[in-house]
Amino acid sequence: MLKLYNTLKKKKQPFKPLKKGKVGMYICGPTIYNYVHIGNLRAYVFADILRRYLKFKKYKIKQVMNLTDVDDKTIRDSQKA
Numbered sequence: 001m002l003k004l005y006n007t008l009k010k011k012k013q014p015f016k017p018l019k020k021g022k023v024g025m026y027i028c029g030p031t032i033y034n035y036v037h038i039g040n041l042r043a044y045v046f047a048d049i050l051r052r053y054l055k056f057k058k059y060k061i062k063q064v065m066n067l068t069d070v071d072d073k074t075i076r077d078s079q080k081a
Helices: 038-056 072-080
Strands: 003-006 011-014 022-031 060-068
Touching: 022 038, 038 060
Parallel strands: 022 060
Antiparallel strands: 003 011
16 A cells, blocks of 8 residues: 655555546656756656556556746856856
């Protein structure tokens, strides 16, 4: 049984999809403003492993990830180049 940490309730809870056999995943992707480091990749790697596990368990998955490419740090560092 898959259990995930519920930050609202501050405890692990069994995973139950909203629709039987289907899972929707929204992942905040990295904000790309400088060289890549492990902190940028943690959320991506976790989401990828979770998606692969759910696919292995025969769930239909719709996954969306944003890529933030413009913010103050991006603008600042691009002006340095």
